[in-house]
Amino acid sequence: MAGRPRDEGARQVILRRAADLASQDGLEGLSIGRLAAELGVSKSGLFGYFGSKEELQLATIRTAMSVYVAEVIEPALSVPPGLERVRRLCESWLSYSQRRVFPGGCFFFAVTAEFDARSGRVRDAVAAAGLDWIRFVTRTVEDARQLGELAGDTDADQLAFELISFMENANVVSLLHDDPGAYERARTAIRNHLSTYT
Structure with missing residues (x-):
């Protein structure tokens, strides 16, 4: 963080608002000027917390990760x-998206689409968060396989990919088509799909 240490509580309020905005308008849509206007503070005061747009974006990703x-x-x-x-795990993700913990649905789905073909520190932070998520889902599936609760020949990487696809599709359909029923369809798809592995 640039400058003198600032009040951490105020910084977290700023970053939580930044994450909400980025879930709808993307990380590129974030600017110190826009955020200052949203929060009713001076640009110079806000600049003191972050120092640059890139630092604001990176701090926003970290805040979104803690919420996630x-x-x-x-x-x-x-x-x-x-x-x-x-x-x-699947239900927690669907609930997180459905309840609009971030107003734009899943924060990471939104910013992944924005940065997947770019380069730089922000893209690397988004990619790292996405990889952590895939690995966690895969490990969760593999644990269930090793415990004998999924078929012994279950490919954990493949099943994790499929489960994530169901979840992310519910997020997209619900947002793009204003269709809350997408979440129930995803729950049904996940339930039916898992039953083929047990």
Whole structure:
């Protein structure tokens, strides 16, 4: 963070608002000027927290990740490893998107589409977050396989890919077509798909 240490509570309020905006308008849509106007503070005061647009974007990604962990990962980890954890993980993600924890649906889905073909530190941070998520879903599936709750020949990488596809499609369809029923269809698809592996 540039400049003197600032009030951490105020910084978190700023970053949470930045994450909400980025979920709708993308990280490129974030600017210190726009954020200052949204929050009713001076541009110079806001600049003191971050120093550059890139630092603001990176800090916003970190804030979004902490929200994501609390909303999606921690509920899954409250369940013992196995098939029930796989189910809870999928449900936590669908709930997080459906409840519009971020107004633009899944923050990471939005910014991944924005940065997937770019280069630079922001793209690298987005890619790292996405890879962490894929690895976590894969590990959760593999744990269930090793415990004998999924078929022994289950390809954890493939099943994780398929589950994530169902979840992300619900997010897209619900947003683009204003169709809340997409979440129930995703839940049905996940339930039916998992049943073929047990």
